[in-house]
Amino acid sequence: MNRLLCTLLLSLLALNASAQSLNATVDRTRLNAGESVELTVESQDTTLFGKPDLQPLYELFEVLGTRQVNRLSNGGTDAQASTRWIITLQPKHSGYVVIPPLSLAQLQSAPITLHVQQDTSAADSRLAPVFIDASLDQESVYVQAQTVLTLRIYHSVSLYDDSSLTPLEMPQARVEILGEPRTYEKDINGVRHGVIELRYAIFPQESGELLIPAQAFTATAVDRSASNTYNPFGPRSGKVVRVKSPEIPLKVKARPASYPAAAPWLPARALSLSEAWSPEPEDTQVGDSLTRSLLLKAEGLASAQLPPLPATQVSGLRRYPDQPQLTNQVNDSGLVGSREEREALVANREGVIALPAVEVLWWNTQTDQLERSNLPARKLQVTANPNVETQPVEAERPAVSEAANGQLWPWQLSTGLLSLTTLLGFILWWRARRQPAVLPSQQTGPSPRNLLDDLKRTCLANDSQATRHALDAWARQQPETLADMAARFTPLSDALDGLNGALYSESGQHWQGRNLWLAIRSLPAIEDLDSNTNPDTSTLPPLYPR
Known part of the structure; x- marks a missing residue:
């Protein structure tokens, strides 16, 4: 407290x-x-x-x-x-x-x-009232790497709000606009100019020489002459101004030969790889759901350029992935793309579960060399959960020598005797089962038919939590376990995987229970079981009777 x-x-x-x-x-x-x-x-x-x-x-x-x-x-x-x-x-x-x-x-x-x-542009005392300037942050880049084009429009006269700029279209490159246009002022040769600044992130898709095309800016300059009178209902008086930016050549370098051919090409200024867990994986029990988030962030790349991260395919863990989240941010250096992948991990056995390391190769455009960003391997210690049935760990069978095989006959004899007695007991039980009972026992709990109706209702209502409870109640009155039924009937196994995915992931609200009900409805009867002795466990009536 x-x-x-x-x-x-x-x-x-x-x-x-x-x-x-x-x-x-x-x-x-x-x-x-x-x-x-x-x-x-x-x-x-x-x-x-x-x-x-x-x-x-x-x-x-x-x-x-x-x-x-x-x-x-x-x-x-x-x-x-x-x-x-x-x-x-x-x-x-x-x-x-x-x-x-x-x-x-x-x-x-x-x-x-x-x-x-420091402004390195040459001073010119005869600057036009409106002019445009364009510059690149670097003259040479790798293919699919980022270069930032900065476009500045200077005007020493007032402009109407009808200005327009032609779009930057480049078939050989991908163009991203970096934020909203900026407006500020600059003093040039003692004359105050208004500045409109626009920035573009350009990602060339082909190596070789690339020409940044010119852009045209059109606006109407306000006429401040004394003979001009302002008429709000008449046409705007002024002079139409049209200026064009210079064309800029850009050298695009090919992918380095030393870069691994099988790895995705990632030229970036900086790249980071991180992970987060919710909750923390300490004290994990069988059946607990852990959410693992992997975040890949690259400075100088768009989020669409980032590759998928390796999936966590580990024995002992069920994986339920979510859709990746792609975001782009803008800073002074350009575009920062990030890709976040989240997955729900559910342990189905106890013991130590090893997660492999995650590694991403990328090319550092600042140092011009290959870099590796990785997450180290880690181990999850999973303890038993008394409320969940665990999956047994398969151990390697030790090799048995021929000399030891000769000493196994006492065990074989005892096993044979046990099998015979078990068979005899089963025959006696079968005969006793066919005899009518002296006093019929009164049923105290819900009948299998009621349980089956509850299961049908929850499945068709697409309620994953209620379906799980109804399924457990129905399975307890069946002659075999739910795991055995799923093992001999593939549609039921697939439907149960879908139900478990809905229970342990954020997509549970979109679960459709029709497939599970159809699998329960189509479940074949057990072999060697007389379907006429017990009408409650016999073949189910058709789902849509005629």
Whole structure:
């Protein structure tokens, strides 16, 4: 109880601290000299008034503008209010520049580091009012590897909102748009320009020379001449501007000859492989369900390029896989693809179960060499479960020498005598079974017909849990075990596997019980059993009688 109270107290303190924090974020951390960046400072403490102290910013930045935004969001049952201050900054120096912490009452934000790159473009005093620039982050890449195309549209005049850009179409490559367009300002030769920045991730599919095509930008520039009057109902007065980006050649290298031919080709900047268990595999018993999640994440690859991970095919474990989850994230370096595969593992025997190691080969495009990411092999210690019937472990039969075979005749004789007595007892039981009983016993429990009706109802209702209970109750009144019935009738074995998969995986709600009922209905009778002696255990009536 004391530990629970401490945990609740720490959680409340953490929530209170997060609610009273002063969060600071920027729209990007890498920019060129002369460009502006937007700093967003947010507070969820409604008792604070005023605005953050901007004095620490003046030494390293020019503050171009500030604005305040009040927001009210509905988080669950309680409405949450927050205040944002959006500050437009322009660094005064290039290199690594740190946005210092900002203070508001007793709250303080965390510092943020910016990388301001020196602008290497040649200065031109005769720049057009609207021009476009395109650049690649690298001039040579491997086939199916990522290169990032950055497109910047500069305009020193105001533009109407009818601007358009031709799509980037490349049949020899796969193109992914990296996030939404960014807008900021840049000072060029003393003239302030608005900048529209777009980024694309390009994955060439063929080696050789690849030409990045030009893109055309069309917009209407606002006419600010004195003779022009604004008419909201008339046509827009202005000049239509159309500019094109330059074509950029890209060298695409073929797959290295040293890369293993059987392994999937994965050229990435970085790649990681991790696993997670729910619950943790310690103290696992027979019949327990463990969920294993394998996560493959690659920087510089799309999620569709990541291959399936090896399945956990181990004796002693039943595997019920889920659909893989593919996600893509965008960062400053481009695309980060991830593939998560989840599977439910159910142990059907006790003892030590060894899981093999998982290894993924990939090509490091930063160091230009082969890399291996792997998960080490591990062992699961499975203990017995008194509520679950375990599967016996098959052991190797020791070799018996010819001399030992000569000493086995006493055992063979005793085994023969035991077989004869067992056969004699069976014959006596069979004869006694055919004799009428002196007093008929009154049935105290449900009849086999009622149990069969309950099983039919739960199967056709697609209720996996209720079907399992009804199936166990019906099987207890049968002359053989459920495992024996499944062993001699393949459709019943397949239907039971489907039921177990529904019970131990997240897809249980989609289970269809019709196949199980048809398998029970079509179950053939046991050989050498007189079907006329016991009408309750005889062949079932047809499912759809005419």
